[in-house]
Amino acid sequence: MATVLTTAIDVCFNPQNSDTKKHSLFLKPSLLRQSRTRKLNISCSSLKQPKTLEEEPITTKTPSLSEQLKPLSATTLRQEQTQILSKPKSVWVNPTRPKRSVLSLQRQKRSAYSYNPQIKDLRAFAQKLNSSNFTEKSEFLSLLDEIPHPPDRDNALLVLNSLREWQKTHTFFNWVKSKNLFPMETIFYNVTMKSLRFGRQFQLIEEMALEMVKDGVELDNITYSTIITCAKRCNLYDKAIEWFERMYKTGLMPDEVTYSAILDVYSKLRKVEEVLSLYERAVATGWKPDAIAFSVLGKMFGEAGDYDGIRYVLQEMKSMDVKPNVVVYNTLLEAMGRAGKPGLARSLFNEMLEAGLTPNEKTLTALVKIYGKARWAKDALQLWEEMKAKKWPMDFILYNTLLNMCADIGLEEEAERLFNDMKESVQCKPDNFSYTAMLNIYGSGGKAEKAMKLFEEMLEAGVQVNVMGCTCLVQCLGKAKRIDDLVYVFDLSIQRGVKPDDRLCGCLLSVMALCESSEDAEKVMACLERANQKLVTFVNLIVDEKTEFETVKEEFKLVINATQVEARRPFCNCLIDICRGKKRHERAHELLYLGTLFGLYPGLHNKTIKEWSLDVRSLSVGAAETALEEWMRTLANIVKRQEDLPELFLAQTGTGTHRFSQGLANSFALHLQQLSAPFRQSDRAGIFVATKEDLVSWLESKFPPLVTSQA
DNA sequence: CTAGGGTTAG
Structure with missing residues (x-):
């Protein structure tokens, strides 16, 4: 796509294709790494010369814009990448040629507003329009005739700016236009388009833009950025790019607002190299990016989980002396989380505080999430204390993120406090996800009684049960052997519209495995049958x-x-x-x-010259026992065949801190004991060790040659 | 939302 864009730029401003040189960016480590795996798509010399504007006058043609642009994009702009890559990147090594601008360093100027003496009346009128409900457009139109002052340019603009719903703005615009009292200027279109953008009415926006073209009204940077961001919000990225190209072709340079909007479009398309290429070209021609542009870059690297990229953004900001604002910090914190760097996120947060910035809800949400996922209980709790002490802003999302963090870390009391805070608040009442987080906490803590009480409370409050909440409860009740409660919860959840997924089925299956009485097992089986008939058939089969x-x-x-x-x-x-x-x-x-x-x-068995190991950390108790027995059989055969064995054998169950593997180490130890296998607990928790000598003699006694040769 | 660009969960 950047090829497309690069071409569009070149068509209008750079016909010789000779503007660029190798920039330091492409020597940065992360990008070098990238370029090793995938060549940077930065060359533009191989493209055919597109048709000139004279040959394709876009302001007068009758068909739709996309039709007009089609030949160009189909034939000239969309070259195969391989063709481009096959060309040498010579265009980048030409430091003598001057660089051509790809953006205007000056922002679009706005016209000044003059004071309107009718402001009070017109505001009141606009409010009346805003609060009116109408089903027929004609009703609204008849209201418009009650405008207290004639809809001249200034009066009309004031009202247009005060309307909220896009339908009303759009209708008002057309009403004013039809009166023909004055020529519609760009600003009228811009204001209306912005309102349409809130309603995500890209089609209408495009129609208006084409109307501007038809009527000879100038499209400025504000018009284009509104069109582009609307297309972006509607996920119409092709349209966004199409309009950006069109802008260049009509001879208008984007300013930094339009330019960062299009950077974000490419970023959303995950075209990292293209974004960087555009960024570099703009910087090379004198652009000093602002915080918003860096936020776009930061978000892009965050989504790619690219830590080097994040570092690059920080470096660039530093070298250009751009101070990150709260939004940039938020973006980069989130990015650090995605890149799996909780420690660096913490440092960045401290840097933000030292810079004198106050974190907002989004900052804290990002950080709480990171600490929770990393299971950094100490940091999470410390942050929470700080939040309360400094009265940093809280919102609904932050509350729920805190609850999820409590679930990740296993903080029951803290979660209960939070949950009660939410209930007492006006703004942040618990929703089904808050309840689910609590069910998760009680469930993984084995608090069946509390979990059941919460479930009842949820039903009474009319809060929607979701499949995760149901799963947490089923797991908890199963472990507590409260099978009748389990059936009750399952039935009610299904009644309330929960669609069982594979996790829930897996959970029922695990409860079935735990059931001691066949009566209980049958009850669970009946639940499972309603969720996954084939699975039950398979259980019966095996x-x-x-x-x-x-x-x-x-x-x-x-x-x-x-x-x-x-x-x-x-x-x-x-x-x-x-x-x-x-x-x-x-x-x-x-x-x-x-x-x-x-x-x-995968990775169940691991071998080095010195030791062989069995990693059962992701296995259930029964599966781990089976794996151990299987391993011993294999080793017995190796002993019999007198093949080489390493000095050390190791079985790894994990420490059992994770709630799903709880008890595995204990039951595994018990199983070893029952087999009188010569594995000993090592110093490291969750690891069992046996020497070759001990193991071989035990295997020989356990699997005597005579018995196995019969088999 | 007072003509245009960037940030938050499950």
């Missing part, structure tokens, strides 16, 4: 001893393929647990094998 392995394999493939990727391993884990619960150990081994075969357990 617990049936008579089912052949090949059948299991085929059905497994079908079930797993139909499951969302993130739920596949949990499914397989639960299925293994169910089989072990029903003493179908061999079936459990088959399922583990199938899971491995279909890539659900």
